Amino acid sequence: MAKNNKAVLTGTHFLSGDLACAEGALAAGCRFFGGYPITPATEIAERMARRLPQIGGIYIQMEDEIASIAAVIGASYAGKKAMTATSGPGFSLMQENIGLAVMTEAPLVIVDIMRGGPSTGQPTMPGQQDVMQAKWGSHGDYEIIALAPSSVQEMFDLTIECFNLAETFRVPVMLLADEIIGHMWERVEIPPSNEITIINRKKPVVPPREYHPFQPDDDLVPPMACFGEGYRFHATGLTHDEKGAPKTVSIPEQTKLVKRLCGKIRTNTDTIIQVKEVTLEDADVVVVAYGIASRAALSAVRKARTQGIKAGLLRLITIWPFPEKLVAQIAEQAKAIIVPEMNCGQLVREVERAAKTTPVSLLSKLGEEPHRPSEIVEAMRRM
Amino acid sequence: MRTEIRFAGFGGQGIIRSGLMLATAACIWGDKNAVQTQSYGPESRGGSCKSEVVIADEEIDYPKVDEPDIVMIMSQEAYNKYVSTAKKGATILLDPSMVTEVESSLHLKTYNIPATKIAQKLGKTIIANVVMLGALTAITKIVTPEAMKKAVAQNVPRGTEKLNLAAFKRGYEYGRQLKG
Known part of the structure; x- marks a missing residue:
């Protein structure tokens, strides 16, 4: 790659998902x-x-990855937009400090290019097996945001979106891609920098003396001063009050803090959640898919339509918070839902929960090959 | 129209790079949509290796190869594994110094390209994949030779452009003669 001192490489490129992710981060x-x-x-x-x-x-x-995420948290406190990128084994090591980032409300981005697990599993093979870990991997009650790209263009676009969400909500945001998307090469259009929406964290509007680092505004998100800017900022993993002082026995402080950490995401799900809907209006059979599985699903839905099957696709771009309301609405109209995943059935449980009485069927896939469109069409016929 | 191309051999032969060069040529200089995916084991040399390219005028939904129209094969193992998955009437390009046992009953258009031998004559075995790409360009006309040459030059180590373009040219000429 030629030397280039521009942060935003405006133009048309042919890149892999991993490279597009890096360029998206720089552009953000x-x-x-x-x-x-x-x-x-x-x-x-x-x-x-x-x-x-x-x-x-x-x-x-x-x-190692424990130190990696620790360094990223530190850089975030210091005011930088910071990220790390890993895969399953590294993601496991990061979980403890992801909790610290949640608790201290450090905006940062974690990229997990999912490979086959558990443990070191199949390093060069794809998987979608870290979906639940992304949501529940660290202990305690909390909310994070996770986005699932399904193209190389989205590896660029959604990495920017991850930073914008992290900065908006002071929360770790995860880009959950699979090995196929990470290693796949496709065309990427990088827009001029002035056409890219960039969101930066809210800064304090009060003088240092009056600033409390964990005192939220109406949106439940506290403005964030950076270390070294002259504001007092005490960060701790312990339950803390709005000043950042540990409150290790207080029931009201524990309740208030944990409810706010969850609430700042839960009350904003409508603005956070992004999906792509394809021919859902009259669909009898709906495929709910994300990442690489959604590419096969899109092809399957198009094929099924030519064969007279009323098929639709709900492609999840945001997987956490899970678009529960939307899935419930779709389930009311659909006769059946199919969830293709490259795991033994993870997000399908969320779909089942939201779909209530509508039958939901998992199409599980493990190892090198993703779902083939024909397999999904066959599953539609069986429903 | 959607065309599916599979490259297969072992790690170190430039299988993944070949797919990348073809996809780049089609996407950046060929005015088409193209996507390349790859599959390999943890060992970077010697393990079986596969690269897939889909080229289409329309948007590409499914990025993987299902039933390839064109297969470029550079090892016996890859031949045994993948030749049966090719579409009926598919174009197969293989290097006879790597693939010695060939099934004749299959309904395929098979072209033997002595890529390793040509590459050796040019001074480096490692450029055999580019010889194959030259032949593939001539035989299938999936992209123009001009587009392919640009993609080759962009995707090889600096200082080796001339050698690789010579390999491409020899392969292209060989393919054109075979095609008649």
Whole structure:
């Protein structure tokens, strides 16, 4: 790759998903990457290692993924837009500190290019097996946001969206892609920088003396001062009050804080959630899919329509928070729902919960090959 | 129209790079939609390796190859594994120094390209995949030779462009003669 000191590489490119993700991060304003290489996310680290120094950013390869996310949290406190990228085994190591990021409301982005698990599993093969881990991997009650790209263009676009959401809600945001999307090459259009929407965290509007780092505005999100700007900022993993002081026995403080951490996401689901609907209006059979499985699903829905099957697709771009209301609405009209996933059945449970009495059928797939469109069409016929 | 192309061999032969070059040529210089996917084991050399390209005028929904129209094969193992999955009447390009046992009963258009031998004559075995790509371009006309040459030049290590373009040219000429 030629030397390029521009943060936004405006133009048409042919890139892999991993590379597009790195470029999306840079376009979003990411200037710190702390990471540890792991297949199939290594190309993100490589690209960031090359590109960040060219544009005044910092790349640090840490000793492991625990340290990587710790460094990213620190960079976030210091005011940088920061991210890390990993795969299942590294994502597991990060879980404890993801809780710290949630508790201290550090905006940051974690990319998980999902491979086959459990454990070290199949490093070069695809999976969608970390979907529940993304939501529930750290202990305690909390909410995060996770987006699932299904194209290389979306690896660029949604990485920017991840940063915007992280900055808006002061929350860790995850880009959950699978190995196929990460390693796939496709055309990417990178717009001029002035056409890219960038959101930066709210800063305090009060003088340092009056600032409380965990005192929320009406949207439940506190303005965030950076370390070194002259504001007092005490960050702790312990339950804390609005000043950041530990409150380890108070029932009201525990209730207030945890409810707010969950509430700032739960009350904003309508603005956060993004989906793509394809011929749902009159659909009898609806496929709910995300990531690589949604590409086969789209092809299947188109094929089914030519064969007289009233099929539709609900492609989830946001998987956390889960679009429960929308799935419930669709389920009321649909006769059957099919969920193709590259796991033994994870998000299908959320779909079942929302769909109530409408039959939901899982199409599970493990290993190298994703679902074939013909398999999904066959499943539609069986329903 | 949708065309599916599969490249198969083992790690180190430039299988993934070949797919990438074809997809780049089609997408950036061929005015088509193209997507490339890949599959390989944890070992970077010697393990079986596959690369898939879909080229279409329309938007590409499913990015993987289902029933390939064109298959480029550079190992016996890959031949045994993938030749039966090709579409009826598909074009198969294989290197006879790598694939020695060939089934004749299949309804396929098979072309033997002595890519390894040609590459050796040019001085480097490693460019055999580019010889194959030259032949593939001539035989299938899936992209123009001009587009393919640009994609080759962009995707090889700096300083090796001339050698790789020579390999492409030899492969292209060989393919054109075979095609008649």
